[in-house]
Amino acid sequence: xxxxxxxxxxxxxxxxxxxxxxxxxxxxxxxxxxxxxxxxxxxxxxxxxxxxxxxxxxxxxxxxxxxxxxxxxxxxxxxxxxxxxxxxxxxxxxxxxxxxxxxxxxxxxx
Amino acid sequence: xxxxxxxxxxxxxxxxxxxxxxxxxxxxxxxxxxxxxxxxxxxxxxxxxxxxxxxxxxxxxxxxxxxxxxxxxxxxxxxxxxxxxxxxxxxxxxxxxxxxxxxxxxxxxxxxx
Numbered sequence: 001x002x003x004x005x006x007x008x009x010x011x012x013x014x015x016x017x018x019x020x021x022x023x024x025x026x027x028x029x030x031x032x033x034x035x036x037x038x039x040x041x042x043x044x045x046x047x048x049x050x051x052x053x054x055x056x057x058x059x060x061x062x063x064x065x066x067x068x069x070x071x072x073x074x075x076x077x078x079x080x081x082x083x084x085x086x087x088x089x090x091x092x093x094x095x096x097x098x099x100x101x102x103x104x105x106x107x108x109x110x
Numbered sequence: 111x112x113x114x115x116x117x118x119x120x121x122x123x124x125x126x127x128x129x130x131x132x133x134x135x136x137x138x139x140x141x142x143x144x145x146x147x148x149x150x151x152x153x154x155x156x157x158x159x160x161x162x163x164x165x166x167x168x169x170x171x172x173x174x175x176x177x178x179x180x181x182x183x184x185x186x187x188x189x190x191x192x193x194x195x196x197x198x199x200x201x202x203x204x205x206x207x208x209x210x211x212x213x214x215x216x217x218x219x220x221x222x223x
Contacts, residue, residue: 032210034210034211038151041216041217042216042217043114043200043202043215043217044153044214045214046211046212046213049210049211086151088151088153092210097155097158097166097168100153100154102150102151102152103151103152103153105151
C-alpha cells in the first residue's frame with residue numbers, strides 16, 4: 001500500500017462546477033498537508049497547506065483534513081477553465097521529507 | 111526574476127553519457143531539493159540539502175551525485191545514464207522551518223535514448 005493514495009482522475013467538469021479532490025494516507029505521523037497545482041510542463045506550485053485537522057479557506061479553494069479518517073480534500077468552487085491542471089496532494093511529518101500523491105488531472109470545460 | 115531556475119529545460123542524450131543539471135534559487139532559502147517526476151506524474155524526493163549539507167538521500171543510485179557549492183545552488187550530476195533515468199527532474203527550495211512551502215523550478219525533461 002502506498003503511503004499516500006490519490007484518486008487518479010482524470011476529472012472533467014463544466015465551468016462553474018464545484019470540484020472535490022481527495023487523498024487518503026496511511027502514515028499517522030503526517031501533520032502537515034499541502035495541495036499543489038501543476039500546469040502542463042511547469043513545476044508544481046503550492047496552493048494551500050494546513051496543519052493537523054480542520055478546514056482552511058482561500059478564495060475559491062477550501063482544504064479539509066480529517067486525521068481520524070486519514071483523509072484530505074480540496075474543494076474548488078465556481079471552477080474556471082484556468083483551474084485545469086494536475087492537483088497533487090502532499091504531506092509530511094514536519095521533517096523535510098514530503099510525500100506526494102500521484103496527482104489528479106482536472107479539466108474544466110467552458 | 112525567476113525564483114528557482116534550472117538549466118537546461120530539455121536534455122536529450124544517449125545511454126552511457128554523463129550529464130549535469132544546474133539549479134539556482136534567489137529566495138534566500140536554506141534548503142534545496144531534487145525531485146524526480148516519472149511519466150505517471152509521481153513526484154518523489156531524491157535529495158535534500160540544507161546550507162550545503164546533505165540531509166536526505168532517498169535510496170538513489172550512486173550514479174546520481176548532487177553538489178551544492180553554496181546554499182543558493184544545487185546541481186545534479188548523473189553518470190552512465192540509463193533509459194530508466196528518463197523523467198522530469200525538479201529542483202525546489204524552502205526555508206528550513208517552512209518545508210511545507212516549497213518553490214519549484216520549471217523542471218528539466220531528460221530523455222535518454
